[in-house]
Amino acid sequence: xxxxxxxxxxxxxxxxxxxxxxxxxxxxxxxxxxxxxxxxxxxxxxxxxxxxxxxxxxxxxxxxxxxxxxxxxxxxxxxxxxxxxxxxxxxxxxxxxxxxxxxxxxxxxxxxxxxxxxxxxxxxxxxxxxxxxxxxxxxxxxxxxxxxxxxxxxxxxxxxxxxxxxxxxxxxxxxxxxxxxxxxxxxxxxxxxxxxxxxxxxxxxxxxxxxxxxxxxxxxxxxxxxxxxxxxxxxxxxxxxxxxxxxxxxxxxxxxxxxxxxxxxxxxxxxxxxxxxxxxxxxxxxxxxxxxx
Amino acid sequence: xxxxxxxxxxxxxxxxxxxxxxxxxxxxxxxxxxxxxxxxxxxxxxxxxxxxxxxxxxxxxxxxxxxxxxxxxxxxxxxxxxxxxxxxxxxxxxxxxxxxxxxxxxxxxxxxxxxxxxxxxxxxxxxxxxxxxxxxxxxxxxxxxxxxxxxxxxxxxxxxxxxxxxxxxxxxxxxxxxxxxxxxxxxxxxxxxxxxxxxxxxxxxxxxxxxxxxxxxxxxxxxxxxxxxxxxxxxxxxxxxxxxxxxxxxxxxxxxxxxxxxxxxxxxxxxxxxxxxxxxxxxxxxxxxxxxxxxxxxxxxxxxxxxxxxxxxxxxxxxxxxxxxxxxxxxxxxxxxxxxxxxxxxxxxxxxxxxxxxxxxxxxxxxxxxxxxxxxxxxxxxxxxxxxxxxxxxxxxxxxxxxxxxxxxxxxxxxxxxxxxxxxxxxxxxxxxxxxxxxxxxxx
Numbered sequence: 101x102x103x104x105x106x107x108x109x110x111x112x113x114x115x116x117x118x119x120x121x122x123x124x125x126x127x128x129x130x131x132x133x134x135x136x137x138x139x140x141x142x143x144x145x146x147x148x149x150x151x152x153x154x155x156x157x158x159x160x161x162x163x164x165x166x167x168x169x170x171x172x173x174x175x176x177x178x179x180x181x182x183x184x185x186x187x188x189x190x191x192x193x194x195x196x197x198x199x200x201x202x203x204x205x206x207x208x209x210x211x212x213x214x215x216x217x218x219x220x221x222x223x224x225x226x227x228x229x230x231x232x233x234x235x236x237x238x239x240x241x242x243x244x245x246x247x248x249x250x251x252x253x254x255x256x257x258x259x260x261x262x263x264x265x266x267x268x269x270x271x272x273x274x275x276x277x278x279x280x281x282x283x284x285x286x287x288x289x290x291x292x293x294x295x296x297x298x299x300x301x302x303x304x305x306x307x308x309x310x311x312x313x314x315x316x317x318x319x320x321x322x323x324x325x326x327x328x329x330x331x332x333x334x335x336x337x338x339x340x341x342x343x344x345x346x347x348x349x350x351x352x353x354x355x356x357x358x359x360x361x362x363x364x365x366x367x368x369x370x371x372x373x374x375x376x377x378x379x380x381x382x383x384x385x386x387x388x389x390x391x392x393x
Numbered sequence: 394x395x396x397x398x399x400x401x402x403x404x405x406x407x408x409x410x411x412x413x414x415x416x417x418x419x420x421x422x423x424x425x426x427x428x429x430x431x432x433x434x435x436x437x438x439x440x441x442x443x444x445x446x447x448x449x450x451x452x453x454x455x456x457x458x459x460x461x462x463x464x465x466x467x468x469x470x471x472x473x474x475x476x477x478x479x480x481x482x483x484x485x486x487x488x489x490x491x492x493x494x495x496x497x498x499x500x501x502x503x504x505x506x507x508x509x510x511x512x513x514x515x516x517x518x519x520x521x522x523x524x525x526x527x528x529x530x531x532x533x534x535x536x537x538x539x540x541x542x543x544x545x546x547x548x549x550x551x552x553x554x555x556x557x558x559x560x561x562x563x564x565x566x567x568x569x570x571x572x573x574x575x576x577x578x579x580x581x582x583x584x585x586x587x588x589x590x591x592x593x594x595x596x597x598x599x600x601x602x603x604x605x606x607x608x609x610x611x612x613x614x615x616x617x618x619x620x621x622x623x624x625x626x627x628x629x630x631x632x633x634x635x636x637x638x639x640x641x642x643x644x645x646x647x648x649x650x651x652x653x654x655x656x657x658x659x660x661x662x663x664x665x666x667x668x669x670x671x672x673x674x675x676x677x678x679x680x681x682x683x684x685x686x687x688x689x690x691x692x693x694x695x696x697x698x699x700x701x702x703x704x705x706x707x708x709x710x711x712x713x714x715x716x717x718x719x720x721x722x723x724x725x726x727x728x729x730x731x732x733x734x735x736x737x738x739x740x741x742x743x744x745x746x747x748x749x750x751x752x753x754x755x756x757x758x759x760x761x762x763x764x765x766x767x768x769x770x771x772x773x774x775x776x777x778x779x780x781x782x783x784x785x786x787x788x789x790x791x792x793x794x795x796x797x798x799x800x801x802x803x804x805x806x807x808x809x810x811x812x813x814x815x816x817x818x819x820x821x822x823x824x825x826x827x828x829x830x831x832x833x834x835x836x837x
Contacts, residue, residue, distance in 0.1 A: 146483045147510040233652065233659040255602045255652075256814060344602035344810045360480045362800055362833075363509065 133376075140369035150366070157370035167371065170349045171330075171378075173261065177348075178329040180265035186321055189276040194310060196277075197284045212274035219271065223338035226267050230254050230339070257347030260340045264348050267335050272328070276321045283317030284310065319390040323383050330379060351375045438729045439467040443482065443493040445475045448545075448716060451751035455743040459736050466729050475499055479506060486511035486721065494724040495733055500715045503533040503542060504796040512541040513720040518731050519543055522739055527756045527786055532793030534717060541719055543738050546753035548675025548714035549785035550611045552699040553682060555594075556692075556774070558670040562591040568697040568776060578612070578640060581700045585649040588670045595651035596644070598660045598669050601813040605655050606805045607713055608673055612637045614711035616702050617790040620801035620830070626837040629801070630820075630827035637702075638819045642812055661686035673699050675713035676782045680752035683772045691771065696778045698785055710789035715756065754782050761786075797834045804829060 140157055142150040161167050192211060196204050214222065229236045230253035238250040253263050287310065295305045311318075333356065336348040342357070343349075351371060359368035444452070449470055456468070471493065473481065479502055485492060486509070498506050506512065516539050523531070530544035552575070556566040564584055565574050575581050585596035599608055613619055613634060622628040644650050651669055653659040663669050664686045672678050682694060701709045718738060720730045737743050744755040745765045760766075761783045769775040804826045811817040811825075831837065 145509055146487060147508075228658075231659055234662055252602075255600070341603070343806065345807055345814060357803075360483070361803070363483070363505065 136369045136372050139366055140373050142366045144365045145363045146365060153366070157367050158374070160367065161370050161374060166346060166349065166354060167351070167374075169346055170351045170354045173346075173348060174330045174332070174350050177261050177265045177268070177332070177350075178326065180262060181269040182322065182325045182329070185269050185273050185276055185325070186280075186318060189273055189280050189321070190311070190314070190318075192273075192277045193280040193284055194306065197281055208278075211277055214271050214273075215275045219334045220338065222267070222271060223335055226263070226335075226339060227254070230263050254340050255344055257345055260344060260348050264332070264335050264339055267339065268329070268332065271335075272325070276325070279321055280314055280317055283314035287313045315390065319386065322390075323386050326382055326386065327379050330375070351378075437465050437467055438726050439469060440495060440726060440730055440733055441469050441471060441493040442495045442497075442733070443471050443473065443478050444497040445478065446472050447751075448497050448753070451546075451747035451753045452737055454746045454750055455737060458743070459733070462736065463729075463732060466733065468733065475502075482506070482511075482721075483509065486723065489723050491721065491723045491725045493721055494726055494730045496719055496721065497545070498542060498717050498719055500530070500533055500544075500547075500712075500717060501794050501798055501802075503717055503719075504536075504794055505799060506719075507534065507536050507541045508796050511722050513722045513724065513727055513730075514539045514541060515543065515720060515731065516540045518735075522757075525757055525759050527758060527789075529712065529789065529791040529793060530715065530717075530756045532791070533795070534719075542717040543719070543734050544756040545716045545718055545738050546677075546747070547756045547786065548677055548712055549754060549782045549789060550614075550673065550675055550699055550711040550713050551696050551781055551785050553672040553674070553678060553694055553696050555667065555670050555690075556695055558588055558592050558594050558667065562587040562670075564588075566695065568695050568781070571695070572697045575697075575700050576704050578700045578702055582640070582644065582649075585644065585670075586647075589649055592670070594668050594670050595663070596649045596669075597671050597673060598651035598653050598655055598663055599641075599645075600654040600809075601645055601652055602806075602810040603654045604806050604809045606802055606809075607655060607675075609637060609641055609805070610802075611673060611699065611711035611713055612640075612702070614790060614792050615699070615708050616706065617708065617792065619792055619795070620798065620805070621795055621836065625795070627827045627830045627834070629805070629830065630823045635819055635823055638808070638823060642809075642819060645813065656681065665689070675715075676754045676778075676785075677714060677752050679770075679773070679778060692774050694773055695776055696773055696781050698781060698788075708788050708790040710785035710787070712789055712792070748779065754779070754786075797830070797836070800833065801830055 139150075141152060141154060143153050143157075144150040192207075195201050196208055201207075232238060232250050232252050232255050235250075235253065237253065238247075241247045242250065251259060253259050291309050291313075292305055295309060300308070330350060331352045332350045333352045336342055336350060336353055337356070340348045342353050352375070355368050355371045355375070358364045358371065442452075449472055452470075459466075459468070475497075478496065479498075482493070482496055519540050522543070526544050527547055530547055531540065534540050534542040534544065552571075554571060559566050559571070562584070564587065565571050575584055581596070588594055588596055597608065599605070616633065616637075618628070618631065618633055618637075620627065620629045628634070645652075651660070651663050653663060655672075655674065660669075661681075664672070664682065667690075672682065679696070683691075687694070698709055699711070718734045720727055720734070724730055738755075738757065741757065741760050741763060744757050744760050745763060747753040748755055748760065749765060749768060766779045766783065767777050768779060769777050808819075808822040808826050811822040812819055
């Protein structure tokens with residue numbers, strides 16, 4: 101009798117111990133996701149009667165040029181900062197990982213600080229910097245005589261995307277650098293020594309040893325940045341409200357507009373579902389592309 | 394059999410929970426001593442009010458008197474930005490939440506909030522005030538002949554102008570003379586050219602690509618035009634609206650407008666540096682100019698009525714902004730909530746205080762005949778500016794914002810951006826916007 105009781109405990113105890121996560125996941129993640137999927141099949145303005153419309157929201161979404169524009173904007177913004185960010189991140193990481201660098205602690209912190217400063221506060225600072233009329237950047241450039249007329253940093257589509265991209269770059273460079281640094285630390289030092297003995301230059305070993313060996317980490321950073329770019333919200337919301345001409349509209353910003361400004365919760369949910377499917381597909385493709393085989 | 398037992402079990406549970414909630418209800422009532430209907434029994438009711446800072450400042454002026462009159466009603470204010478307020482309320486009303494009891498709502502968003510069906514019907518309660526409030530304020534508060542909010546302040550649109558800049562440009566500075574000299578928007582355009590030429594200053598401030606559309610909307614309003622017509626059809630592609638748009642585009646293209654969104658910091662900086670000669674906007678701009686952006690310029694600003702489209706137009710005024718108070722449908726204390734609203738908004742003394750000290754110009758017309766209206770404002774060269782506001786209200790076209798206003802306003806910003814960035818013609822841009830509005834709002 102006693103033995104079976106003990107056995108039963110052995111069998112069930114682990115599940116009991118890990119259950120809190122699954123219970124919380126169920127309540128706070130799984131249920132909302134399923135509910136959101138259900139909402140995407142209805143037309144609902146927030147008050148109580150939901151109208152079941154089947155796949156109408158999805159049909160409308162695929163015909164909605166704003167949705168495609170928001171994806172296009174995300175791609176443009178992604179291309180504007182991700183390659184540069186990963187390249188700079190890797191260079192900084194290598195520098196901070198090398199023996200000759202002084203003040204490592206200081207630089208590590210200095211590069212990482214932007215990431216944990218409140219994004220809202222940073223956005224407001226960027227508004228002050230980028231402001232066309234009396235922003236710091238325009239004033240500076242004009243005083244130097246580099247430009248004659250103020251640049252419309254937030255008032256023209258391409259500059260606005262550029263401004264958003266540069267703000268994201270500023271915030272996430274340190275974070276990616278940190279990730280890449282962990283990748284660098286797992287590379288055995290003797291590889292470099294062997295290369296040195298064989299007469300390879302520093303630059304050559306960077307491209308032929310460092311980059312191939314942190315490929316996995318680069319992939320991880322790229323996947324995170326892709327998801328991050330498509331779900332940008334605070335930066336474009338505060339800098340430009342998604343404008344001008346919706347040039348900085350992202351899928352998540354569009355979701356917000358549809359739900360909390362236009363009260364189209366069904367439609368907004370269909371954006372969420374499509375966004376989820378899209379992000380999963382893109383991540384899978386990226387992983388396949390970077391696969392060793 | 395199984396099924397039946399399940400049902401019985403369920404209904405049993407339901408009954409039990411009803412009982413429980415009933416018990417806990419009465420318990421908490423006894424414990425916290427909140428007796429809804431008991432008056433003067435020494436039992437207190439707590440009202441939760443959701444509101445934004447600026448509006449709360451007005452209410453605060455009257456709180457001492459309110460506490461004296463209703464010692465049994467405690468009021469807790471929860472302040473937040475108005476946009477946050479709408480979102481939070483939407484969520485809480487969906488979960489049958491009894492908090493807040495009272496909420497402040499801007500007229501621009503009121504109709505949208507009425508449509509979601511979560512405000513208390515106060516038709517009977519507001520009945521005595523039906524004729525005492527500026528008529529157009531009721532429209533956004535009403536759905537299917539039922540009223541869901543009590544109008545608070547209204548923002549009659551007037552023209553603030555800089556005396557020193559006008560003088561340099563050779564324009565009159567006396568408010569009446571300015572009103573007759575700048576009678577139409579065409580006169581205003583001519584004056585703008587003079588101001589630019591003689592002083593280098595801009596006539597007003599508005600962004601090309603990020604406009605708040607308030608000047609445009611005021612110009613539509615005074616002519617009885619809107620994004621939608623009386624039947625709710627989309628009307629923004631009408632020739633009259635295009636006329637107004639073309640006028641504003643001309644002003645921008647000739648460099649007479651300071652390119653910054655109204656009520657943002659760059660705009661305010663231009664005001665404090667004396668680069669903007671006029672502000673055509675809601676009466677509450679007096680506080681914005683005096684307290685926020687241009688406190689050092691006392692005596693330099695004056696107020697008069699805004700220009701009309703053509704001199705013989707019947708209406709000259711417009712409305713911009715204004716707010717309302719409403720009661721949550723799920724509130725546990727609707728009677729006390731109404732007492733609070735009535736005390737603040739239906740009472741001349743409270744409204745007068747808010748008008749004189751918080752810059753909230755009331756919709757309650759009985760205030761307009763009181764002596765408070767004669768108050769002279771030092772900042773505005775001793776001018777009795779409230780009379781100008783009342784005059785503007787008198788000649789305001791009875792128009793409502795309607796439920797799809799927030800969406801229309803946002804799309805309109807893109808119309809200007811298309812014109813200024815992509816060189817689109819105003820006609821095409823307005824037509825495209827109208828089509829988009831039709832499709833999105835399912836209006837005709």
